[in-house]
Amino acid sequence: MTSIVFSKVWKEYGDTVVLERIDLEIASRSFVALVGPSGCGKTTFLRMLLGDEVPTRGEILLDGQSLKPEPDSDRGVVFQKYSVFPHLTVLRNVMLGPEFEQSPLFGKLSSGAHYSARTDALALLDEVGLTGQENKYPAQLSGGMQQRLALAQALMRKPKILLLDEPFGALDPGIRADIHGLMRRIWNTCDLTVVMVTHDLSEAFRLATRVIAFERIRDRPEEQERFGATLSGDLQPIQGSTITRDIEIFPRRIAGALNDAVSAPAA
Amino acid sequence: MRAINIKPDMTMRIALACLPFLLLLLAYIVGSEARLADNPNDKLLPSFKSMGEALSQYALTADARTGLYLMWSDTAASLGRLLPALVISTAIALVLGVTVGMLPVAGATLGPVIAVLSMVPPLALLPILFIVMGLGEASKITLIVIGTALKLTRDLALRVQEIPREQMIKAQSLGASSWQIAKRIVIPQMLPRMIDAVRLEIGPAWLFLIAAEAITADSGLGYRIFLVRRYLSMDVIIPYVFWITLLAFLMDLALKVLQRKAFPWFAAARSI
Numbered sequence: 001m002t003s004i005v006f007s008k009v010w011k012e013y014g015d016t017v018v019l020e021r022i023d024l025e026i027a028s029r030s031f032v033a034l035v036g037p038s039g040c041g042k043t044t045f046l047r048m049l050l051g052d053e054v055p056t057r058g059e060i061l062l063d064g065q066s067l068k069p070e071p072d073s074d075r076g077v078v079f080q081k082y083s084v085f086p087h088l089t090v091l092r093n094v095m096l097g098p099e100f101e102q103s104p105l106f107g108k109l110s111s112g113a114h115y116s117a118r119t120d121a122l123a124l125l126d127e128v129g130l131t132g133q134e135n136k137y138p139a140q141l142s143g144g145m146q147q148r149l150a151l152a153q154a155l156m157r158k159p160k161i162l163l164l165d166e167p168f169g170a171l172d173p174g175i176r177a178d179i180h181g182l183m184r185r186i187w188n189t190c191d192l193t194v195v196m197v198t199h200d201l202s203e204a205f206r207l208a209t210r211v212i213a214f215e216r217i218r219d220r221p222e223e224q225e226r227f228g229a230t231l232s233g234d235l236q237p238i239q240g241s242t243i244t245r246d247i248e249i250f251p252r253r254i255a256g257a258l259n260d261a262v263s264a265p266a267a
Numbered sequence: 268m269r270a271i272n273i274k275p276d277m278t279m280r281i282a283l284a285c286l287p288f289l290l291l292l293l294a295y296i297v298g299s300e301a302r303l304a305d306n307p308n309d310k311l312l313p314s315f316k317s318m319g320e321a322l323s324q325y326a327l328t329a330d331a332r333t334g335l336y337l338m339w340s341d342t343a344a345s346l347g348r349l350l351p352a353l354v355i356s357t358a359i360a361l362v363l364g365v366t367v368g369m370l371p372v373a374g375a376t377l378g379p380v381i382a383v384l385s386m387v388p389p390l391a392l393l394p395i396l397f398i399v400m401g402l403g404e405a406s407k408i409t410l411i412v413i414g415t416a417l418k419l420t421r422d423l424a425l426r427v428q429e430i431p432r433e434q435m436i437k438a439q440s441l442g443a444s445s446w447q448i449a450k451r452i453v454i455p456q457m458l459p460r461m462i463d464a465v466r467l468e469i470g471p472a473w474l475f476l477i478a479a480e481a482i483t484a485d486s487g488l489g490y491r492i493f494l495v496r497r498y499l500s501m502d503v504i505i506p507y508v509f510w511i512t513l514l515a516f517l518m519d520l521a522l523k524v525l526q527r528k529a530f531p532w533f534a535a536a537r538s539i
Contacts, residue, residue, distance in 0.1 A: 050440070071436050071439035076441075081431070082434050087455045099451070104444060106450075137535065159440070
């Protein structure tokens, strides 16, 4: 059970306002997709949720508690790149979580703990379809496999929230479809709240229970300098709430891509 | 075909690599012959025969006074200074570089002072080292350490900061402490980069070693060539220089092989 609350959150860098007055509640176990044009602050939003950036004003609450100002094991993350450690084999990458947890000083496990961590890691690797790749280094894997590995590595530590920063953006369409299936299965089976940043609207609508669009509502250049993006509305396509107004602001990039997940708002 | 698209195959590559060496050798032989034809006692460009004789005397014949094979005892003395100094430098750089690179507070405290100190010309410190530490081995080793450790430290701190921010966040999200990140993420990725940095510092290390030996020592490769300089013994100096070059080259090669064998992931990870 992990609910996330953003309460009047602003983020500014010097004079530039990136995010403005974000009020948002994310229910436990939801799968939220953040969409919006480049530079609209969706990655900043995610980084604040990670604890890598701190809001200039306002507050972020996790289950009613103020969010810790640095990343921790409650919040797992997968980035588009550099999510796995190049000097560790696939198996070692996945076992890193339990090793950090159980061996604060040496980062090495006793033989019993090692065995159980290894068993868990192998099961998880099987789950994400990386059986047989255990002893390879990440550089020997394809982009899709690296992202599967990054997912397994993050899930191994059993985070309450999984944050995804354009995780599948660099993958080929076919591979992306496979990994979407995996992602949906993970979200269904693990006790997870997922927040995903994507620039791919079809991906957002295909995976998420809730799509949130960020945009800068002020268009004049001198205003853009001073006012940040804000939340333009919660889109809940599956429940069929009103969303057409927002769809117009974000032209879909892939025609007909929405058909399997939602049909109503595509018109 | 454009020049940029002409690629030599393996045989061609080896032949091309040998070519400049052969040309240098040829130039030396021609020059030496010409001078010796002019004056058989010329000392500047000795023949290979006289260098061979000098070499056999230094490497294969025990010295009448000390009973040592001078070239080998010189080599042992020099490497006995150079290698410990490089090990110490590497250790200092690893600890300081990782600390300065990882911890913003350490970077703010130590970064500027390391940047300034690394600009002090090490050879200018040599008199101070001799005064403070005496003329023995310690001052020579210290000179090499001062000359190489600070640059290695700065280089390593920069490499640490080149680790993608994503990796550092990912490690934290797996619950790692600063110490665990250093031990499992940063240091293992720095070791192969450290080898690169040390390879580049082998040249300066020899420079400082020979400078220190030239000024005061009773053995060592640098000591020997500066000693026989008084007698214009080019037949000793040239083989010694060649030997020093070969040693430095072999050290470089050994580190390169070590990097490839010990860190199989590195070549692929670097090319991304």
